[in-house]
Amino acid sequence: MTTPTPTPPVPDPEARGLRLVAVLLVLTVVSGLIDAVSYLGLGRVFTANMTGNVVVLGFAAAGAPGFSVPYTATSLVCFLLGATAGGRVAARHVRGSRRAWTRRILAAEAVLVGGSAAVAFARPDATAAHYALIALTAFAMGLRNATVRKLGVPDLTTTVLTMTLTALASESRLGDATGHRSPRRTASALAMAAGAALGAWLVLHHGLALPLLLAAVATGGAAVVASGRE
Template sequence: MPLVLREARDTLVPDMGGPHGPLPPVMLVLTVLTGLVDAFSYLLLGHVFVANMTGNVVFMGFALTGAAGFSTLAATVALASFGAGALAGGITAHRARAHRGRQLHHTLLVETAFVTAAMIVALVSGGPYAGGARFTLIVLLGLGLGVQNAAVRVFGVPDLTTTVLTRTLTATVADSRLAQGPGSRAGRRLLSAGALLAGAFIGALLLLNGHPALPLVLAVALLAVLCTAATLLARSDAPWTRPRDEA
C-alpha cells in the first residue's frame, strides 16, 4: 500500500494502543464541523469567521479602511467570544487533566451546549440574521469553537488542529522528500485539509439549497455522535487516556 494511503488509513482507523488512541478521527470530525460553522458564519453573518481567527484579524484590517461588506464590530465580537470560549475550554480541559478521555467528554459537552444554543437561535430567527440575532449567533458560535480549539491544543494530536491549515499545508511540502525533509506525512495532513473542505462545501450547499440553519443542525448532530462516543471513552483506562507528560 502506498505510504500516503497508509497514513490516511492509520488516521481514520488508528492504533487504539497508540499515544493518541481514537483522538485522530475525532479531530477529523471536528474539522468537518469547523467547515460547517464557518460556512454559516461567513455566508450568513456578514463576512466573519467563528473558528478561524486569522481571517477575522485580516477582515478587521479591511473594515478599518472602509471596505464594503466587512465589520470591525463583528470581527471584534468574534475574536472576544472565541477568546472567552478558549478560556472556558482551557479551564474545562485542565480540570480533567488526569484523564484525556474525560477531557474530551467534558469539553465536547460544553461545546455542544454553545452550538446547540446557536442552532436554536438560528431556527427561531429564521434568517436573514441581522441585529441582535446576528451578534448572538457570532457570540455563541465563537464561544463553542473557542472551547474546541482550546481542547485540541491540550490534546496535541500532530497535524490535526481542526482549524489552522496554513502550517499543515506548509509542512506537507517543506517536510517532503523532494525538499530533502524527514517525510511529509501527506496522508494525514491532506486528510485534514480535505475534512475542512468537505465541511465548508456541505455547509454552503445546505444553506444555499435549504434552510439557512441546516449547517448548524448537522454540526449539532455530529457533536451528539461525538459526545456519545466520548461517554464511553471517558471510562477507558487505555494508555492514550494518560496525560501526555505521563504517556
Template structure:
C-alpha cells in the same frame, strides 16, 4: 514437590485488552479531531456566507477580514469580526481553566467542553430555524456565541495534543505537509492526517454552503450533531 501452576489464558486476555485499547486511543483521538475539523468547515461556511462574512473558528481569516474592514475595504464588517475574536479568546481561556493544564489524554473536562460546544451550536441552529428573519443584533449574538464555543473546542483539541490537527485551522498543517514532503527533502511523515485535515475542512465548508440553501440553521445543526457524537465516543472510550 513444586507444582507448576496451569497456564490461565483468561489472565493473559485480561492484561492484553487494556494494552490494545491504550495503543488504539491515539488513533481514535485523531479520528475524532478530524471529524471536528469537518464540522468546523461547516460552521465557518455558515459564518462567512450567512452571518455577514465572519469566520467564527478560523481566527487567521477573521483577523485579516477585520484589518481590511477597518481600512474600509469593500464594506467589510468590523463589529462581527471583533465580537467573534474576543469571544473566541474568552472561550479558549475558559477551556484552559476547565482543563487545568491536563494534556495528552481525554478527560471528563474534555467531554464536557465538547458537549457544551455541540449543545450551544445545536441550540443556535434550531433557534435560527424557528426564528424567521432574525434582526442584525440577533445574528451578531449568534456570531459571538459561535466564536466562544469554537474557542472552547480549540482549547480542548490543543490539550488533547493530536499533532497537526487543531480542528480550527489548517495553515500550520499545510506548512508541515509541504516542508516534510519528499519534494522538500523530507520523509513525508504524517502526510495522511495532514491531507485528511485539509480535505475535511474543505468538504465541511462545501457542505455548509450547500446546507445554506436549505436554511441558515441547517449547517449548525449538522455541525452540532458531529460534535456531540465525537464527545460521546471519546467519553465512552476514555472510561473504558
C-alpha cells in the same frame, strides 16, 4: 503443584471509543460547516478560523465594503472568552481522564452550536440573532481550540491549516522528504474543504439553521464516541 491462573489484563478505559485522530477529523469538517455559515450568512466574519478573522477585522477597520467591525470584534472576543474557559477546564483536568475531559468539552460545544441552530430556526434574519450566532459559535470554537491544543495531536488543530499545508509541502518528496504524517495532513485539508463545501451548499439552499444543526449533531456524536487514545 497447581499453576496459578494468570490475571486477565485490566481494560484501559481511555482506549474505549473512536481514536482522537478520527474524532478531530470530524471536528475539522464541523469547522468548515461553521465558517461557511458565519462567512456566507453572517456578514463575512469567521467564527472558527481566527487567522482569517484578524485579516477580516483589518479589512473592516479600513472601511472595505461588506465587512463589519462589530461582528468581527464580537467573534474575536467571544472566541478568546471560550479559549480562556477551555484553558481553565484543561488545568483542572490535566491529571484526570483524557477521554472524560474531551467528551465533556465536545458535549459543551454541541450544546452551544445546538443553541445557535435553535436561534437560526427561530429568527434567522434578525440583527440580534446574528450577534447571538456569532457569539455562540465563536465561544464554542474557542473552547474546543483550547482543548485541542492541550491534547496536542500533531497536525490536527481542527480550524487552522496553514502550518499543516506548509508541513505537507515542505516535508514531501519534493521537499526535504522527512514527512511521515502526510496522510493525516492530507485528510485534515480534505476534511476542512468538505465541511466548507457542504456548509456553503446548505447555506445557499437551506439557510443557516440546517448546517448548524448538522454541526451540533456531528459534535455530539463525537462526544459520545471519543476515546482518549490517538
